[in-house]
Amino acid sequence: MGDLFDSSPRTDAGTGENTAGGTGAGRPLADRMRPARLSEVIGQDQILGPEAPLGAMLKAASLSSLVLWGPPGVGKTTIARLLASETDLEFVQISAIFTGVAELRKVFEAAKARGRRTLLFVDEIHRFNKAQQDSFLPHMEDGTILLVGATTENPSFELNAALLSRAQVLVLERLSLADLERLAQRAETVLGRALPLDGPAREALLEMADGDGRAALNLIEQVMAWKVEGKLDAQALADRLARRAAQYDKSGEAHYNLISALHKSVRGSDPDAALYWLARMLEGGEDPRYLARRITRMAVEDIGLADPQAQAVCLQGWETYERLGSPEGELALAQAVLYLALAPKSNAAYSAYKAARRAAKSTSSAPPPKHILNAPTKLMREQGYGAGYAYDHDAEDAFSGQDYFPDEMEREAFYAPVERGFERELGKRLDWFERLRARRAGEA
Numbered sequence: 001m002g003d004l005f006d007s008s009p010r011t012d013a014g015t016g017e018n019t020a021g022g023t024g025a026g027r028p029l030a031d032r033m034r035p036a037r038l039s040e041v042i043g044q045d046q047i048l049g050p051e052a053p054l055g056a057m058l059k060a061a062s063l064s065s066l067v068l069w070g071p072p073g074v075g076k077t078t079i080a081r082l083l084a085s086e087t088d089l090e091f092v093q094i095s096a097i098f099t100g101v102a103e104l105r106k107v108f109e110a111a112k113a114r115g116r117r118t119l120l121f122v123d124e125i126h127r128f129n130k131a132q133q134d135s136f137l138p139h140m141e142d143g144t145i146l147l148v149g150a151t152t153e154n155p156s157f158e159l160n161a162a163l164l165s166r167a168q169v170l171v172l173e174r175l176s177l178a179d180l181e182r183l184a185q186r187a188e189t190v191l192g193r194a195l196p197l198d199g200p201a202r203e204a205l206l207e208m209a210d211g212d213g214r215a216a217l218n219l220i221e222q223v224m225a226w227k228v229e230g231k232l233d234a235q236a237l238a239d240r241l242a243r244r245a246a247q248y249d250k251s252g253e254a255h256y257n258l259i260s261a262l263h264k265s266v267r268g269s270d271p272d273a274a275l276y277w278l279a280r281m282l283e284g285g286e287d288p289r290y291l292a293r294r295i296t297r298m299a300v301e302d303i304g305l306a307d308p309q310a311q312a313v314c315l316q317g318w319e320t321y322e323r324l325g326s327p328e329g330e331l332a333l334a335q336a337v338l339y340l341a342l343a344p345k346s347n348a349a350y351s352a353y354k355a356a357r358r359a360a361k362s363t364s365s366a367p368p369p370k371h372i373l374n375a376p377t378k379l380m381r382e383q384g385y386g387a388g389y390a391y392d393h394d395a396e397d398a399f400s401g402q403d404y405f406p407d408e409m410e411r412e413a414f415y416a417p418v419e420r421g422f423e424r425e426l427g428k429r430l431d432w433f434e435r436l437r438a439r440r441a442g443e444a
Contacts, residue, residue, distance in 0.1 A: 070172025073212030125149030174211025306421035344421030401440030
């Protein structure tokens with residue numbers, strides 16, 4: 001719903017009753033408080049303002065197909081319904097969860113037979129497969145329908161390019177605490193009394209909604225149903241009301257956004273932010289084993305040989321979690337994240353590996369030079385296998401300086417250690433070997 005409005009009383013669009021007077025008490029509060037006009041929607045000024053995309057479309061009387069992308073409870077369904085009302089379009093709503101190809105065909109046939117253009121609102125549009133999404137295209141192009149799709153998932157990943165090219169994506173945002181406070185004030189007007197909460201408790205209630213207008217109204221309705229004297233404080237509220245579960249889809253965009261935030265916080269050497277994003281994922285129900293695997297990847301990708309111990313810390317944390325389980329073992333993962341965030345950073349080994357893979361791909365048929373091949377047979381010795389190989393331990397400093405790249409390939413330098421952490425020492429060793437190699441080449 002996200003059905004958020006200004007604080008003035010209004011007439012309910014469906015019944016003609018003045019909802020501020022408290023009639024229709026048998027209906028859920030969220031339903032009773034649906035806006036009758038777009039101007040009553042609280043929040044989303046970035047798309048509804050006079051100069052914003054929707055405001056400009058309505059002003060020009062030129063509404064295009066839309067994809068409304070945003071979290072639950074921020075007004076996607078309400079905005080679609082009010083758009084149809086304010087542009088005199090027939091409003092038809094379907095859900096991609098419950099609608100198949102046969103039902104879609106009936107919707108399109110009914111729209112063609114209708115005397116006026118149809119605004120077809122498709123909730124959870126990302127649930128449709130490519131073929132189903134493609135079925136909208138001809139009806140959008142011939143003007144039979146104006147499509148308004150709603151999704152909580154990133155349209156770039158979930159909707160096909162043909163559909164996106166014919167619709168404008170509008171991003172709806174979580175409601176701010178100020179938006180939710182306006183919503184609470186409106187609810188108090190409709191219900192005819194104030195929330196029985198002191199200031200901190202009221203703020204805690206709105207924080208529980210986590211930017212979701214529908215959830216805020218449901219929480220408000222629940223609190224209003226309590227028969228209490230005076231005002232409850234934050235602790236009393238917490239004792240009576242369970243906090244909402246975190247909005248987190250382990251297979252959706254939130255999953256990838258949060259692991260990206262964790263990884264980049266570690267890379268950016270911010271232990272506090274890294275710990276926060278780790279906690280967010282765990283609170284959302286993420287599998288700690290997935291986190292252990294990704295944390296270990298961070299060690300080899302972003303710390304590498306600047307701190308060889310980092311990988312061991314991650315593996316130890318992973319093993320500790322496996323032995324202790326949740327929630328005690330999660331502390332080991334937290335310690336690993338803190339260690340990584342504060343470790344010296346280097347992607348030199350990661351970059352060197354990728355460069356070597358590219359070179360290997362482009363020279364995939366080049367054989368090793370014969371002098372480093374074994375020659376277990378007479379024929380192989382006659383072919384020059386092993387000829388001229390210098391055993392490094394017999395050379396001064398145990399370094400022969402021979403070339404080990406394919407004969408047809410120029411020597412390449414893939415690894416460039418940074419001047420941080422342990423890699424500073426590795427850089428010194430690399431320079432030393434390069435000087436020895438140049439000297440051996442000069443001696444030859």
